Amino acid sequence: MSLSKITFFERFEADILSGKKTITIRDEAEKDYAPNSVVQVSTYENDRWFCALKIQSVDAIAFSQLSEFHAQQENMTLPELKNVIQEIYPDVERLYVISYELIG
Numbered sequence: 686m687s688l689s690k691i692t693f694f695e696r697f698e699a700d701i702l703s704g705k706k707t708i709t710i711r712d713e714a715e716k717d718y719a720p721n722s723v724v725q726v727s728t729y730e731n732d733r734w735f736c737a738l739k740i741q742s743v744d745a746i747a748f749s750q751l752s753e754f755h756a757q758q759e760n761m762t763l764p765e766l767k768n769v770i771q772e773i774y775p776d777v778e779r780l781y782v783i784s785y786e787l788i789g
């Protein structure tokens with residue numbers, strides 16, 4: 686059964702709603718999103734709903750493979766992205782790039 690809900694830190698909300706952040710990078714526990722499914726999005730801090738996303742793809746990636754392209758899709762520099770991911774998922778090498786489209 687695929688996941689139907691996802692949470693983001695509040696600090697990412699504006700970038701998601703403006704279309705500047707079009708991917709999220711998650712660990713094994715949060716990879717089971719089905720392409721073409723619609724997921725409801727809320728804040729991690731308060732579980733406040735703020736939009737729905739349509740999942741486009743889920744692709745495995747190693748931390749060491751994160752690139753400027755991923756950073757651009759996250760609206761960050763590559764060093765910023767690597768710092769963010771290391772803070773959220775310390776010492777995790779196997780990650781997943783979840784690409785999505787804002788639908789409302």
Ligand SMILES: CC(=O)Nc1cc[nH]c(=O)n1
Nearest residue numbers: 692693694709710729773
């Ligand atoms: C709540 C949470 O884990 N949020 C994350 C994690 C990784 N990337 C992202 O955009 N948001």
